[in-house]
Structure formats: structure tokens, C-alpha cells
Amino acid sequence: MTDSSNKAPKHGQQTRIVHPDDNLTPGFEAFPVPVTRASTIVFPNLAAMRQLVWSDDSQWRYGLHGTPTTITLAQRIAAIEGGEHALLQPSGLSAISNVYFGFVKSGDHVLVPDNAYSPNREHADWLVADYGIEVTYYDPMIGAGIADLIKSNTKLIWVEAPGSVTMEVQDVPAIAAVARARGIVTAMDNTYSAGLAFKPFEHGVDISVQALSKYQSGGSDILMGATITVERELHMKLKRARMRLGIGVSSDDCSLVLRSLPSMTLRYAAHDRTALALAQWLKTRPEVAAVLHPAIDDCLGHEFYARDFKGGAGGLFSFVFDKRYSAQQVDAFVEALELFDIGWSWGGSHSLAMPYKIGAMRTAVKWPHEGVLVRFFVGLEDEADLRGDIERAMGKAFA
Ligand SMILES: *Cc1c(COP(=O)(O)O)cnc(C)c1O
Numbered sequence: 001m002t003d004s005s006n007k008a009p010k011h012g013q014q015t016r017i018v019h020p021d022d023n024l025t026p027g028f029e030a031f032p033v034p035v036t037r038a039s040t041i042v043f044p045n046l047a048a049m050r051q052l053v054w055s056d057d058s059q060w061r062y063g064l065h066g067t068p069t070t071i072t073l074a075q076r077i078a079a080i081e082g083g084e085h086a087l088l089q090p091s092g093l094s095a096i097s098n099v100y101f102g103f104v105k106s107g108d109h110v111l112v113p114d115n116a117y118s119p120n121r122e123h124a125d126w127l128v129a130d131y132g133i134e135v136t137y138y139d140p141m142i143g144a145g146i147a148d149l150i151k152s153n154t155k156l157i158w159v160e161a162p163g164s165v166t167m168e169v170q171d172v173p174a175i176a177a178v179a180r181a182r183g184i185v186t187a188m189d190n191t192y193s194a195g196l197a198f199k200p201f202e203h204g205v206d207i208s209v210q211a212l213s214k215y216q217s218g219g220s221d222i223l224m225g226a227t228i229t230v231e232r233e234l235h236m237k238l239k240r241a242r243m244r245l246g247i248g249v250s251s252d253d254c255s256l257v258l259r260s261l262p263s264m265t266l267r268y269a270a271h272d273r274t275a276l277a278l279a280q281w282l283k284t285r286p287e288v289a290a291v292l293h294p295a296i297d298d299c300l301g302h303e304f305y306a307r308d309f310k311g312g313a314g315g316l317f318s319f320v321f322d323k324r325y326s327a328q329q330v331d332a333f334v335e336a337l338e339l340f341d342i343g344w345s346w347g348g349s350h351s352l353a354m355p356y357k358i359g360a361m362r363t364a365v366k367w368p369h370e371g372v373l374v375r376f377f378v379g380l381e382d383e384a385d386l387r388g389d390i391e392r393a394m395g396k397a398f399a
Pocket of ligand 1: 090091092093094117164189191192211212213214223224225345346
């Protein structure tokens with residue numbers, strides 16, 4: 001049953017996800033949200049058509065801008081993070097792009113953490129090269145020191161915690177407080193926590209970005225993104241940019257994400273349990289120089305993770321091999337893994353591994369480790385099997 005009493009705070013996060021506070025098809029009572037496909041949406045008469053205003057979220061205008069299926073998913077995504085509004089984009093990267101086009105124009109300055117999701121950096125570099133926008137990459141551990149990098153034309157500050165590959169956890173509240181005092185918009189790529197373990201709006205962030213391709217999909221079969229806000233004015237800027245860019249999402253894709261959402265918290269906890277156990281075990285291994293898991297103190301910003309995250313770290317973490325192992329040997333290790341596949345994206349049931357040479361990816365801070373880094377996404381397999389696979393692959397590659 002769906003009724004507004006379910007939103008009462010007496011319910012926990014997981015109950016609220018299973019019993020969302022929406023009911024867009026009165027009279028048709030079923031748990032799944034119907035799939036409503038449309039390009040054309042018809043109006044009863046011309047007067048009704050002429051009364052449409054793009055800024056009114058409650059009007060149905062055109063399939064690209066939303067259908068009952070897509071809007072229901074957007075509302076549920078917003079609710080998970082404690083936001084009021086959400087917009088869906090066809091990928092996590094297009095959600096990032098939507099933020100840039102919503103808030104910066106030529107002559108503006110943007111601050112991006114040095115450890116940001118690589119395609120976000122590439123997007124920023126593209127805006128610098130072709131659109132007259134200035135970008136400064138900053139030390140992710142800068143905290144309130146971000147104040148020194150703010151210029152009169154700074155319009156947007158990105159944060160991401162933990163960072164995509166190297167997992168530094170930023171002091172998000174410190175950065176958000178500085179930005180807010182100067183009237184600068186902050187956007188957080190919050191994909192890592194799925195909006196479950198970190199609540200950006202409780203820490204002063206203005207916009208949360210999610211790659212719904214990850215845990216929200218959970219099936220390695222959907223590409224989608226979201227921008228979530230509390231303030232309507234920010235939502236409207238994003239909505240206008242999204243409309244101008246001509247991007248939207250399919251109701252069929254949304255229905256698959258809607259189907260996966262109720263199990264997300266449980267999957268996240270399962271990924272978290274196995275990943276943390278593997279990370280702690282890797283920490284004891286002589287082959288490993290550092291384990292970059294936010295719950296382990298090798299990871300920069302570990303204390304901010306302990307302070308700000310509630311509900312675990314999920315399945316994504318990295319570790320650095322001892323420098324005596326060459327890049328070729330680490331490649332051989334990754335290829336020798338049988339239960340960890342090689343591939344982009346994560347958040348599904350399968351474990352993944354990817355080697356990275358971080359040095360060349362950084363411009364603001366020198367990367368302190370000499371060994372090669374491997375990022376794991378830990379899927380839903382049995383922990384003992386994954387551990388056995390890692391041990392066997394090390395034996396094979398480092399013999
Ligand atoms: C995957 C990912 C994205 C982009 O998502 P896509 O849907 O693949 O475009 C953005 N940010 C982070 C942190 C990601 O892991």
C-alpha cells in the first residue's frame with residue numbers, strides 16, 4: 001500500500017524505499033510502476049496546450065521531459081538522498097554535463113578535485129579548450145583551504161567522496177561551508193555511496209549527482225544518471241539546461257531501475273561486507289603496499305569517512321601493490337583473476353578489476369605511491385571464492 005503516512009520518520013531508510021511516498025496511477029494498485037511510453041502527449045484543446053509552462057513540474061507536456069514512469073523514478077531517487085527534486089539523464093556523465101551547462105558559461109571558473117571521475121576531468125578540459133571556461137584542479141584533501149582557490153568568477157565547485165579510483169574522502173562539509181558563504185554552487189558526484197551512506201544535503205552540498213548505472217540499476221544493463229537538489233531554483237536551472245540539451249530517459253529503462261531499487265540497500269550491504277573483508281585481508285598480504293578503502297586508515301580522509309558516512313562503503317576499493325612488482329606483473333595478475341572481470345562501470349553482481357597508473361592522472365598533487373594500483377569492484381560472489389581467486393592469481397603472476 002502506498003500512502004503518505006509511509007514517509008513518517010519512524011520508518012527506516014529501507015522501509016521508505018520499499019514503501020515510497022508516491023502514487024501516480026490512482027485506481028490501479030500494484031507494486032510495479034506501469035511503463036508509460038510517449039513522445040506525443042495529447043491535450044484536450046488548444047487552451048490547455050497554451051497554458052503549459054515548462055517550469056511547472058506537475059504538467060505533462062512532451063515525452064522527452066517526463067512520463068509517469070520517469071517522474072516516479074526521479075521522485076524516488078530524490079527521496080533516497082533527502083532531496084526535493086530530481087532530473088534523470090541518459091548516463092551519469094550526462095548528469096555531470098547537465099550540471100556544467102546549468103551553471104557555467106564562458107568566462108566562469110570551476111574547481112574540480114584532482115581525483116574526480118576521469119570523464120568529469122575530460123569534460124572540464126573540453127570546456128577549457130573549446131568554451132572559454134577556466135578550471136582549477138585542487139587537492140581533494142584541501143578542506144576549508146579551498147577558500148584560497150576561489151576567484152571572483154568561480155561559479156561551481158565539484159566534490160567527490162571517495163574519489164573514483166584513489167578513494168580519498170573529502171571534508172565535504174568544510175568545502176560546502178566555504179562555497180555557501182560565497183554563494184558558489186557545489187555539486188557532488190555521490191555515485192560511490194548510491195545516496196545511501198552519504199547524505200550530501202545534510203552536509204551543505206547543493207546538487208547531488210548519481211550514476212544510476214551503478215547500484216541503482218544493479219544489473220549491469222542500464223545507463224542512466226540523476227541530478228538531485230533541495231532548492232527549486234537550482235532544479236530549474238538544471239531543468240532548463242536539460243531541456244535545451246534535448247536529453248531524456250526511456251520509461252523502459254526507468255522501469256528496470258525501479259525494479260532494482262528495493263533491493264539496493266541490501267545489495268550495498270552485501271557488497272560492503274565482502275569488500276571490507278577482502279580489503280582487511282589484503283592489508284595483511286606482503287605483496288600489498290597500501291589498501292585504499294575508506295574504512296582502512298591507509299586511505300586519505302579515513303577520518304571524514306568515519307565521521308560522515310553511515311551505512312558502509314559498498315563494493316568499490318583500490319589497493320597498491322608493492323613497487324617490486326612491475327606494471328606487466330600487475331597486468332598478469334589482473335588477467336589471471338577468474339572471478340574478477342575486466343570492464344568499465346560497476347554496481348552489478350559481478351566482480352571487476354582494473355589496473356591504473358595514477359601518476360599521469362594527477363596535476364594538483366603528486367601521487368605518493370610508487371606501485372601499481374588495482375581497483376576492485378566486489379560483486380555478490382562468496383567472499384572465500386574471491387579471496388581464493390586473488391591468492392591464486394598472485395601466485396600465478398608473481399611466481
Ligand atoms: C560510472 C560513474 C559515472 C558515470 O556514469 P555513466 O552512467 O557510466 O556515464 C560518474 N561518476 C562516477 C563516480 C562513476 O563511477
